[in-house]
Amino acid sequence: MSNDVAVLGVGMHPWGKWGRSFVEYGVIAAQAALADAGVEWNDVEFIVGGETVRNGYGGYVAGSTFARALGWNGSRVATCYAACASGSAAIEAARTRILAGLCDVALVVGADTTPKGFLAPNIGERWDDPDWLRFRLVGATNPTYFGLYARRRMDLYGSTTADFAAVKVKNALHGLHNDNARYRKQVTLEEVEASAVVADPLRLLDICATSDGAAAVVLTSMRFARQRALDPVRIRAVSTVTPRFPNTALDMPDIATDSAVAVSPPAMSFRASIAHAAYEEAGIGPEELSLAEVYDLSTALELDWYEDIGLCEAGGAEQLLRDGATSMGGKVPVNPSGGLACFGEAVPAQAIAQVCEVTWQLRGAAGPRQVEGARVGITVNQGLFGHGSAVLLSK
């Protein structure tokens, strides 16, 4: 019995800073995905929304908000929150309901409208909220953590700020012709290195922005797809793993790690365990990848991901980058969409957008950014508070 589900349709609302309601973006993306699938909204049996926490009650119940905006159709509904991993948590909810045989057609939607500047915690005095306390007691923003990871790479592996800048240059080039991307402009090493330092050693152009945007996918059972004589892209595995104790790498938004004094750390770091669980579930290894969409919240973090998805050993990412292996035309292009460098982050939509890109690539429908002969692709990211996220897809 196969554990595959079909990605029958994908759709997005372009990323930007549009200043309109997340509901509008979500519905436009959902309608695009339904049209792409050739499925009517009335035939959807299960809708899952990725929750947005910055848009009031409608955002907390995103699944039903989208259902109502599309017109109540009686479908089952769920809403998922897993921070940056919300989109893949929503995909997993839909996939498992399909695989359980409880429905054939599911719609997954994530959309966000973001404020300007740093993502800040919710207001009020919240002395029991680690996300509030890290700002209050340490002044640690999200870029603080990106800066810590980047500096550690430099001191352990000899990475340079020029390596980090080269990631931005590569991704800017990849996203140049992506109509859904917010930033479609070539960037030079000099421009990255001339931008303001935000969190040493990272500069403004090393760190992704926050954006408005939406993405949606229509997932169906393989039986449903085959009845329509379709040969769709398939989801082979989804990983939503949590860390194993003791997690000894400092994760956002924590002030401290677990202690390894009583129990030895696991052989594999949390970040490496995310893709690993997807590979295990699908019986597919990293050597079979044609491309990857990884969460480049910062340029340096993209290099961490090369190692954590098994493209190379620890400390080998800079060489892969310098060799062009992760550029378009290389062995495994990373972030052919342009990544967060070109999109900025729309939290509940982003993991779904990664799946949209891999789907277009595996269909051979990615236009000027097509990875030749793409057969297998993976998406990875990590959500605050211990949310792993990876989706492994193949033709």
Next chain:
Amino acid sequence: MSQQIMPAIEGWFTIGEEPALVGQRCTKCGTIVFPPVATFCTNPSCSSREFSSVPLSRTGTVWSCTDAHYQPPPPFIPTTDPFEPFAIAAVELEAERLVVLGQVATGFGPGDLKVGSSVELVLEPLEVRDDTQYVVWKWRPTSEASGS
């Protein structure tokens, strides 16, 4: 100067001559937890709810460091006007085998630290309110680290 000195958060660290972070030690498996806010042991193989309070090592080595060039949003409390960049370090405590984040003591930047540099815990003011000075822990490079 009748200002009273208080910790910026209750129970996370001691003040005085030799200030120290305060952790919880599970009385059954020995796991240490910081911040000391656990109700249950964090070890998945241990179901204990009993902890003793233990001071953590006052010195450690840098896991990594960075700085903040832009003023963080509230509830961050700026201590200078105009805002001045400050450094932040994640510090590994050898005996407890955990990493704790904190600002770096005033006057030091990320250039003064490397992965592996030695630091010690100090207290610095976070804010003054109602004649009370609230202090917070910071990491200060120790002499053996400087110039390395």
